[in-house]
Amino acid sequence: xxxxxxxxxxxxxxxxxxxxxxxxxxxxxxxxxxxxxxxxxxxxxxxxxxxxxxxxxxxxxxxxxxxxxxxxxxxxxxxxxxxxxxxxxxxxxxxxxxxxxxxxxxxxxxxxxxxxxxxxxxxxxxxxxxxxxxxxxxxxxxxxxxxxxxxxxxxxxxxxxxxxxxxxxxxxxxxxxxxxxxxxxxxxxxxxxxxxxxxxxxxxxxxxxxxxxxxxxxxxxxxxxxxxxxxxxxxxxxxxxxxxxxxxxxxxxxxxxxxxxxxxxxxxxxxxxxxxxxxxxxxxxxxxxxxxxxxxxxxxxxxxxxxxxxxxxxxxxxxxxxxxxxxxxxxxxxxxxxxxxxxxxxxxxxxxxxxxxxxxxxxxxxxx
Numbered sequence: 206x207x208x209x210x211x212x213x214x215x216x217x218x219x220x221x222x223x224x225x226x227x228x229x230x231x232x233x234x235x236x237x238x239x240x241x242x243x244x245x246x247x248x249x250x251x252x253x254x255x256x257x258x259x260x261x262x263x264x265x266x267x268x269x270x271x272x273x274x275x276x277x278x279x280x281x282x283x284x285x286x287x288x289x290x291x292x293x294x295x296x297x298x299x300x301x302x303x304x305x306x307x308x309x310x311x312x313x314x315x316x317x318x319x320x321x322x323x324x325x326x327x328x329x330x331x332x333x334x335x336x337x338x339x340x341x342x343x344x345x346x347x348x349x350x351x352x353x354x355x356x357x358x359x360x361x362x363x364x365x366x367x368x369x370x371x372x373x374x375x376x377x378x379x380x381x382x383x384x385x386x387x388x389x390x391x392x393x394x395x396x397x398x399x400x401x402x403x404x405x406x407x408x409x410x411x412x413x414x415x416x417x418x419x420x421x422x423x424x425x426x427x428x429x430x431x432x433x434x435x436x437x438x439x440x441x442x443x444x445x446x447x448x449x450x451x452x453x454x455x456x457x458x459x460x461x462x463x464x465x466x467x468x469x470x471x472x473x474x475x476x477x478x479x480x481x482x483x484x485x486x487x488x489x490x491x492x493x494x495x496x497x498x499x500x501x502x503x504x505x506x507x508x509x510x511x512x513x514x515x516x517x518x519x520x521x522x523x524x525x526x527x528x529x530x531x532x533x534x535x536x537x538x539x540x541x542x543x544x545x546x547x548x549x550x551x552x553x554x555x556x557x558x559x560x561x562x563x564x565x566x567x568x569x570x571x572x573x
Contacts, residue, residue: 210467210502210534212551212558220471220532221489223543223550225562229465230259230447234266236462237446241434244268248291248423250444251278253541254466255566258552259447260285272423272442273566276303280573281566283311291423292318293380293442295345295353301329305336306573317341319380321355326367326374333373341377342368343423346408348401350385357404362411369417378421381405382442387428387456398429406436428457450540451500464536466544468499469551472531473516479524483533486515490535491542501535 207213212224238244248270249263260271260282270289273279279290296304296318308316320326320342333340344365347354355361369376383401388394402424409419423440425433430441445453448466468490474482483501490499496509499517507521527533537543544550545567551558565571 207556208502208534209556210464211556212469212553213556214558215469215532218469218551218558220469221485222469223547223564224467224469224534224553224558225254225256225448225550226465226467226553227258227262228554229463230262231266233446233449233462233465234263234268237443238266238268240431240443240446240460241441243434246434246440248272248440248442249447250274250293250442251282251566253444253544254447255281255544255564256550256562257281257285257565258562260287263447270440272444275566275569276300276307276573277568277571278566279304279307279316280311280571283307283314283316284571287314289315290317291343291380292316293345293382293423295319295321295325296329297325301332303573304329304340305332305338308338308340309336310573315341317343317377319343319345319353320368321345321347321353321364323364323367326364326371330371330374336373339373339375341375343377343380343421344368346379346381346405348381348383348405350382352384354380354382357408361408365408365412365417376418376420378419378423378438379405379409381422381424382426383424383429384426386426389456389458391459394428395432398425398432402433402436427453427460445540448540448544450538450543451536452494452538452540466537466540466550468535468537468543470499470501470533470535472527472529472533475524475527475529476518477524479522480510480518480520481524481527483517483519484515485517485535486513488514489543489546490517490537491539491546493542494538497538499535499537501533504533 345354425441430443507519552560
């Protein structure tokens with residue numbers, strides 16, 4: 206009996222390629238809604254899949270708010286019917302005018318962005334006022350990741366007050382991404398999430414007591430989403446859950462989602478008796494992580510020897526079981542950047558790759 210990931214027409218599909226399983230995506234969406242308890246609390250990140258077809262599936266189950274990292278992701282999401290798109294990446298340079306153009310091109314979609322300093326606020330405000338548009342802005346808070354944002358405190362309060370009074374700008378709330386928080390000890394993770402989020406709640410309360418509107422707080426990575434979703438007016442972004450990978454369960458072992466993206470590959474050479482070479486190089490699987498970067502079914506204990514642009518050499522005592530041309534199926538360690546390496550994916554239904562789905566938002570520019 207064939208496994209869930211195997212396709213009947215593998216001999217028709219060039220490798221390496223990405224396979225997407227929509228039935229498993231729908232089940233993951235169901236589990237995500239169950240995890241947070243209220244679909245209105247969700248603002249899942251689009252960067253994981255970058256697919257219009259997945260936006261449609263999210264809309265079908267009532268997910269109406271989306272988080273993106275690029276203008277292209279924002280455009281794809283709006284084109285696919287998304288009505289509320291947050292650019293969780295401070296626009297700088299030409300991306301300011303591109304954001305304005307998005308707002309004008311898709312008037313039925315609410316686009317928002319984040320900002321973490323007064324100079325960027327002035328630039329965005331000037332562009333919005335000049336174009337006669339309103340841009341909702343969240344203040345981007347640094348809650349310990351030390352990647353972007355401003356730490357909660359007096360300077361952040363000053364920035365929010367400036368947002369609230371800036372021409373062409375609407376104060377949208379607070380953004381607090383805690384992607385640095387992951388811990389297989391669930392109790393410890395919950396404690397760390399609540400401790401990290403406490404300054405955000407305190408800042409919201411201070412602003413509200415001063416008469417400022419703080420309509421929403423967008424928070425959490427995948428591991429902490431179930432904890433932070435319990436707070437009022439908090440939306441959580443759990444993007445990886447839609448496709449899953451084998452890296453996420455290592456840091457979130459209690460989360461129960463299905464792998465819905467698989468790489469189809471082939472053995473292309475057998476340079477020694479205990480080694481096989483596979484056509485999955487840096488160009489087809491995310492390579493920023495340690496090995497194994499992809500875990501092949503049936504080769505779980507194989508050791509990666511070399512990995513280059515087009516080649517992955519594995520060492521295994523079972524090499525004789527994998528002749529040249531053997532089709533392999535593997536789960537990436539990190540699915541989000543893996544998807545971004547592919548122009549398209551094959552949609553698998555009833556164990557047959559039937560339809561090509563362009564990964565539209567992997568590009569830096571669609572039309573805007």
